[in-house]
Amino acid sequence: MPHRPESIAAVAVILPAYNEEATVEAVIRAFRAALPDAALYVVDNNSQDATARVAADVLAALGCEGGVIHEPRQGKGNALRRAFMEVDAQVYLIADADLTYPADRAMDLIAPVLQGRADMVVGDRQSGGHYERENKRRLHGLGNRLVGGLINFFFSSRIRDPMSGYRACSRTFIKNYALLVEGFQIETDITLHALDKRFRILELPVEYVDRPPGSESKLSTVTDGAKVLFTILQILRYYRPLAFFTTIAAVCVAAGLIAAIPVFDDWLRYRYIYHVPLAILAAALEIVAALMLAVGLVLDSIAHQQKTNYELRLLSGR
Ligand SMILES: Nc1nc2c(ncn2[C@@H]2O[C@H](COP(=O)(O)OP(=O)(O)OP(=O)(O)O)[C@@H](O)[C@H]2O)c(=O)[nH]1
Ligand SMILES: [Mg+2]
Numbered sequence: 057m058p059h060r061p062e063s064i065a066a067v068a069v070i071l072p073a074y075n076e077e078a079t080v081e082a083v084i085r086a087f088r089a090a091l092p093d094a095a096l097y098v099v100d101n102n103s104q105d106a107t108a109r110v111a112a113d114v115l116a117a118l119g120c121e122g123g124v125i126h127e128p129r130q131g132k133g134n135a136l137r138r139a140f141m142e143v144d145a146q147v148y149l150i151a152d153a154d155l156t157y158p159a160d161r162a163m164d165l166i167a168p169v170l171q172g173r174a175d176m177v178v179g180d181r182q183s184g185g186h187y188e189r190e191n192k193r194r195l196h197g198l199g200n201r202l203v204g205g206l207i208n209f210f211f212s213s214r215i216r217d218p219m220s221g222y223r224a225c226s227r228t229f230i231k232n233y234a235l236l237v238e239g240f241q242i243e244t245d246i247t248l249h250a251l252d253k254r255f256r257i258l259e260l261p262v263e264y265v266d267r268p269p270g271s272e273s274k275l276s277t278v279t280d281g282a283k284v285l286f287t288i289l290q291i292l293r294y295y296r297p298l299a300f301f302t303t304i305a306a307v308c309v310a311a312g313l314i315a316a317i318p319v320f321d322d323w324l325r326y327r328y329i330y331h332v333p334l335a336i337l338a339a340a341l342e343i344v345a346a347l348m349l350a351v352g353l354v355l356d357s358i359a360h361q362q363k364t365n366y367e368l369r370l371l372s373g374r
Pocket of ligand 2: 152154156
């Protein structure tokens with residue numbers, strides 16, 4: 057059981073770790089050096105290697121406040137959810153346990169949150185070109201750009217690194233974040249949460265290095281990539297229902313009009329319709345379009361009501 061501080065710690069560093077025995081010690085020491093007063097939590101998720109033992113030993117040897125949290129449900133999302141529930145702090149600094157993010161920039165990340173200038177500060181690996189240079193898996197760069205493009209299009213934002221694992225977040229932000237995703241969708245999800253709820257996001261370019269030799273990535277390009285894209289679709293469906301269903305409606309309208317071309321042609325030429333199946337298809341598509349629009353309008357009202365409730369809860373919690 058992790059040690060619970062009597063009072064709320066100013067800064068808590070949260071390190072989700074799954075089979076990271078090669079790097080977890082170096083990561084803990086680096087954050088301890090960067091933030092000597094912070095509480096450090098390693099969230100272990102059934103690691104089969106010595107991650108949990110090494111982390112507990114190092115934390116004890118350094119006399120750190122915090123400890124190792126054990127979460128039985130697998131996944132980075134589940135691990136962070138557990139930490140957000142258990143840990144009380146003014147600022148939450150989230151980083152990976154694989155020695156890829158620079159711990160010496162920790163102070164730069166948490167400062168804007170401590171000063172009340174931002175609700176979430178993101179360590180941006182993209183702007184300096186570090187990720188492009190260091191990451192060996194080309195598809196990941198493409199995936200990052202695709203996700204960034206989609207998010208920025210739908211939320212009219214200018215996020216550069218929506219999938220960074222290095223973030224500092226305020227207490228208000230974390231304690232009002234309903235974390236519903238289980239795995240690597242967490243980064244995308246937390247970014248969308250910040251955008252949707254209009255929290256202040258600040259991106260700070262940071263250096264990034266690839267995992268050291270002997271340390272293995274837990275991210276599967278295809279499965280996790282698909283899950284991230286699916287999460288974006290889900291979020292659009294929930295948070296931007298009118299845009300989402302209007303897009304489907306527009307596709308149906310267009311398809312219906314194309315199907316109706318021979319039907320209109322028949323009518324203009326012969327005052328009679330020979331393409332009966334196409335006429336039925338066109339009518340059906342337009343009905344489906346109207347239905348989609350209606351669904352979008354109803355869900356938009358519900359989303360609006362939910363936003364109102366969220367804002368009021370946020371206000372009353374202050
Ligand atoms: N607790 C917990 N941590 C996890 C789990 N999966 C991954 N992590 C941790 O989350 C962090 C990020 O995982 P990585 O495998 O490095 O994923 P990534 O950084 O997106 O991918 P790379 O670019 O390949 O490093 C690491 O510290 C992992 O140990 C999990 O199921 N549970
Ligand atoms: Mg990593």
